[in-house]
Amino acid sequence: MQRTFAELYQAEAYPPMSHPSSDPIVNAEVARFLGFGRSKVEGARILEIGCGTGHHLLSVANRLRSAECLGVDVSKKYISTAKNLARQTGLKNVSFCESSILEFDPVGEFDLIITHGVFSWVPNEVKVGMMDFIGKRLSIDGIATVSFNVAAGWKERMLVVEKVRAIQTAGDVDEMTALAVFKDVADAREAEIVDDMLAKGLEVLACDDFGPLTDAWSLGAVVKLAEMSGLRWLGDSVSGERGDDLTDEKLKTTFRSEIFCRKDALLGESIPFSEQSSENFIVPHFPKLDAWRLICAQECLPLVDSKLKSCVFPFSQLKVLAAMDGSRSVMALAGFAKEVSPELDFVPWLKYVTERGFFA
Ligand SMILES: C[S@@+](CC[C@H](N)C(=O)[O-])C[C@H]1O[C@@H](n2cnc3c(N)ncnc32)[C@H](O)[C@@H]1O
Missing domain, CATH: 3.40.50.150 (Vaccinia Virus protein VP39)
Structure with missing residues (x-):
């Protein structure tokens, strides 16, 4: 319901x-x-x-x-x-x-x-x-x-939602299952919308496209x-x-x-976008996340990079991130990563994490 x-x-x-x-x-x-x-x-x-x-x-x-x-x-x-x-x-x-x-x-x-x-x-x-x-x-x-x-693009999404809800009601299934069923009979444009919805995941969809109010x-x-x-x-x-x-x-x-x-603020001359400084990231010897990012890693919340982009890590990698409190060296962390996340290619991963500005 x-x-x-x-x-x-x-x-x-x-x-x-x-x-x-x-x-x-x-x-x-x-x-x-x-x-x-x-x-x-x-x-x-x-x-x-x-x-x-x-x-x-x-x-x-x-x-x-x-x-x-x-x-x-x-x-x-x-x-x-x-x-x-x-x-x-x-x-x-x-x-x-x-x-x-x-x-x-x-x-x-x-x-x-x-x-x-x-x-x-x-x-x-x-x-x-x-x-x-x-x-x-x-x-x-x-x-x-x-x-x-x-409204221009949202209304066609709502037509898809209407059809998917009918499948949900008939089959008593969740949004993701109903979307997958609908995709089999959807036209090309509808299938594109369905793929976009599926990529959002159930949690977001429930409040977003399938929310009770998305006006x-x-x-x-x-x-x-x-x-x-x-x-x-x-x-x-x-x-x-x-x-x-x-x-x-x-x-x-x-x-x-x-x-x-x-409305009463005065507009002046346009100022061109300032050059983005090319940040030179160096992998720290004792990687240390700040308190907010450490809490995100410990509580399994998305970590936010230096450009405010959310980054969702699998649980095994969160364990490695949660260990980055500045007390362990890169070598010690590599050993720990091997234990808790054996599939992780640690060195390129650490470089990636550094370049996203997690230690900034
Ligand atoms: C779709 S959520 C968005 C949350 C967050 N801004 C985000 O984008 O991740 C909408 C939020 O608006 C809040 N909200 C709804 N009505 C409100 C009101 N009258 N005053 C303040 N917040 C309200 C809800 O509780 C909810 O947290």
Whole structure:
């Protein structure tokens, strides 16, 4: 039986994820490219609305130690998990608050407001309240990153969901089984969508494509709501591109992450993207993960790399990562890896882990 939105979020954990498209460093750089050059990252006050169990915000706080990070979520269970993780990491620059955004009344304004995977997952009154909150609490130098499902591509996914649900009901099977059954009779386009859904896995699918509420809007409609809330649309949060509804229809876009500033903020000259410094990673002699990544390894949570990408490791490799507390040499770790993860080609794997910035 399909569950309501509130039941789903109170009962189960939404899978912990970080989101590179809501990376404050990237978003601020893109805003500068779009002529909004004042959004600050160092020392910024960052708010994440609908932060879930805090995986993204903890990773942001872990990297941006000078920022003051606050996460708010309506789910008691998620906020309790987020607070526990924050306590374990010892990070002093992150806190969490249980509240609906509709009643949330924190002190002051924020330089960066992130809300990822929330807009399309809440009823319209919450969408409106959330945009209104952002319009009122974004600082004059601030930017907000809002992601949402796009109707142009989402509606064909929903047609697939409808057919798969019929199979589920008839056979009393889970989403993954029903998707596999449907794929045998699907046309080429439907089969592509099914493959994409299967790749997400059951946990994500239950809250995403098969969630009780996944409401897709057009970019134009979201921009209109933002403008009514005193905001100005800048562009895509990663590429800076200013898309439009016609292109979304043509490309069957399913998801967007866009940045906004206040309507009364002044735009200046566009500043070209700064050269990415080519980082020179050296494998440390005594590999040491920081407290947040160590906790992720110990608790079997995805580890987040230096670009805020989540990386899911098999359990046997997590054991090796959990041993990287700076007390063991590379040689000792190689021996340990042989014991707990005999199939692991340790040296190239360690180089890969180093290059992803896990020890940065
Ligand atoms: C799909 S989950 C996304 C979680 C996280 N942002 C992510 O992308 O991994 C949506 C989140 O919005 C939260 N939420 C729903 N309604 C809310 C409200 N009125 N105020 C604050 N948070 C809300 C839910 O509890 C849930 O954690």
